[in-house]
């Protein structure tokens with residue numbers, strides 16, 4: 001990566017004069033605003049700024065565009081593919097002071113929020129209205145960051161991903177212009193779909209300063225079920241069987257035996273240390289009971305044991321908290337190790353064979369790479385534990401990641417179901433997209449001709465991506 005360039009003095013003076021102590025250059029705060037939750041080396045920005053409204057974001061972007069300085073939007077910092085690094089230096093625009101919930105339109109089941117609102121805060125705010133925002137990536141991410149990475153998580157099997165719940169955005173474009181991509185209508189056929197262009201663009205095309213989001217009614221009842229399997233393939237096959245049967249999972253998650261062991265230790269659970277499925281159903285009390293029982297019957301056909309289910313909210317919350325802490329639990333298996341998270345997603349019918357081959361390959365390479373997956377979507381993660389100082393281990397991990405991504409493509413899948421491309425998955429994007437990558441580069445060049453918006457992410461080696 002090229003060396004970091006300091007900001008021009010004139011820009012620094014202008015930003016200091018306008019933003020006072022909301023413009024910061026200390027080493028610690030810069031490091032916190034590079035990538036921190038990933039194995040990818042931290043590349044801090046030159047400075048960090050904390051705007052409080054759209055006009056300030058537009059002002060900052062216009063000044064940086066004029067000076068040719070990169071800008072990197074920052075949400076909660078939980079992205080996993082080096083999306084926040086500043087390989088070309090520049091200014092991190094931290095949006096965590098833009099936290100207003102601007103409107104809740106209960107009758108229309110939508111809301112308008114600023115980008116720094118986290119999903120948990122939005123849900124606290126909505127509870128009394130009987131509504132909720134259904135997507136849950138586990139990390140308490142910001143809604144701006146979730147839109148920018150097209151995030152999903154454990155509930156995507158029922159509620160979709162950010163592409164399904166964002167109705168429109170307001171965004172500051174690379175020249176400082178403020179645009180709105182749509183309104184509150186449930187559907188629109190008005191021209192190119194700029195909302196979906198910005199959702200998933202990882203801060204490379206514009207900075208989202210407002211989001212209009214679809215909401216859902218809080219279900220009358222929810223049940224959580226769990227059962228263990230002799231193998232991960234048997235568990236995956238049970239999920240395929242249940243989906244084909246038409247069971248409307250709200251969540252269906254797979255943990256392999258090593259992951260369960262890590263969860264037991266980290267979250268003080270007492271789960272049988274064998275491949276495990278965790279399911280959740282939303283609906284009326286009778287419906288969720290019937291669905292849990294039907295799930296148990298199907299699961300037993302695939303060798304499941306220890307079926308247990310509950311409608312108790314506290315027990316459910318405890319179980320899902322443990323699931324969402326899997327990343328930290330697995331890291332705890334090997335103190336000092338870094339985690340490399342894979343993120344392939346394949347058609348459901350190919351999931352069992354993909355997981356079986358992946359498990360075999362990781363073992364053959366001598367890697368500790370436990371599995372947790374949103375298997376209802378065909379999406380699973382290995383968290384490969386590596387000692388960053390051990391070259392052989394790092395090489396084996398890279399071999400594995402490349403091999404797995406190729407396997408997913410050969411099964412008509414993708415290298416990333418939800419974490420995005422950032423820096424980490426760039427080598428695989430060209431292979432996955434073919435000539436369509438050139439179209440992406442053309443869009444980037446047209447919208448951001450100076451290449452100031454989060455350069456060096458998604459598109460590497462393309463002029464506008466620097």
Ligand SMILES: Cc1cc2nc3c(=O)[nH]c(=O)nc-3n(C[C@H](O)[C@H](O)[C@H](O)COP(=O)(O)OP(=O)(O)OC[C@H]3O[C@@H](n4cnc5c(N)ncnc54)[C@H](O)[C@@H]3O)c2cc1C
Pocket residue numbers: 037072073074075076077078079080083084095115136137138139140141142143144145146147148149150151152153154202203204206207208209324327328418419454
């Ligand atoms: C323990 C753990 C579990 C996770 N599980 C999941 C999961 O199940 N599903 C999932 O999808 N992800 C998961 N992730 C990844 C991560 O939580 C998501 O990528 C999340 O959407 C990032 O949101 P953030 O607010 O942290 O964004 P950041 O990490 O701050 O930023 C992410 C990207 O978005 C850009 N960005 C941020 N805000 C804006 C904005 N307002 N406008 C334009 N661009 C912006 C940034 O420049 C960057 O490129 C997990 C991460 C961790 C650490």
